Amino acid sequence: MSIQTRRERERAERERLIVTAARELAEAEGWDAVTTRRLAAEIEYSQPVLYSHFKGKDAIMAAVAVEGCAELAVELRTAREAASGARARLAAVGSAYTAFGRRRPALYDAMFTHAVDLPFATPEAPAPLQEAFGELVRAVEPVAADGDDVPLLTETFWASLHGLVTLMRSARLPEAGHARRLDLLIGHFTAGRV
Template sequence: MKNPKRMSILRSATRSKILKTALEIVKSDGWSGLSMRGIAEKIAYTPPVIYDHFEGKDAIIAELTATGFRKLYAAIKKAQALALPAQQRLEAMWKAYWNFAVSNKELYRTMYGVEVSCSAMKEGFHKASEIPGLFSEVIREILPAKTASDDLVDAKYYMFWSTVHGLIAINLVNKGMSEQINQIILHEALRAQLAMVNA
């Protein structure tokens, strides 16, 4: 008689192995090199085993997308919890965002559709809706209470996000500049945006 708990653990382990292998393939061969057969060959499974866990490549990409947003959310939340003044916490949160993107380039590409179709990432993208709220909470702390309307808070968030995401996108698509130069630009850009929040 099969043990349901053991079967569940084995199934979860197999799914994790498939996702890990898929990401390894993407890192070495790019998104065009990802295929169900390629994953099966790399981990010595038959293709039907892979299809038993995921309907196709799009389902794997969607799961990777969701994983990426969970990890990004956790990194930002950790920075938000630092015992620092609001401005320093906000800067730490954006640096956490930057560090995640730099350390997880392939995941970030799936999350924001760089080199990946929007339809493939649709299932995981809803997790992104939780991230702006973390930044908005701290922006609201910095703004004077009488001026901290939802529209203004949203505008300030998108000003920050367009700056940081834009710099990340330049690096992902065009290879960008050295990490030292990037850090200088990131630091100056965040300071400029913080000054505008206080203006």
């Protein structure tokens, strides 16, 4: 029995090794550099070992994405708690979100851009995803008007932030005006309130 648990523990450790190696490699050189061969070399095992842990490369990316969501949730909460006032909190969270996307582009891509079979907008979504969204909800709720559907409003706000991040990251929007664009967005989402 103890042997069994030891093996399971070692397996779990190796699985974490795979996920963190994939993440570090992606952040350092982009997801294109994360090939199964390269990843296998990084963890000092052969290629097929990866497939005994994950269904494929996409599943590894999904695992990295979940990890990233946990981190994002923490950063959003920190930003929210550091600010006071409904508008300032929304601005802080929006700023933290976009900063996260710009600071960790590869991680962000795995989370929100890459096609992935993670359940998102359902109760079966992994906890870290729900926590990250929950942080957004807590920031949006105070500026919602009476009768507003808060989750829906949060989704809209989230989409706006996501658009800013992705369009800027692909150079479709110049980095220059980012702060002012964010300001405009916050301004419109808090117009008439506070």
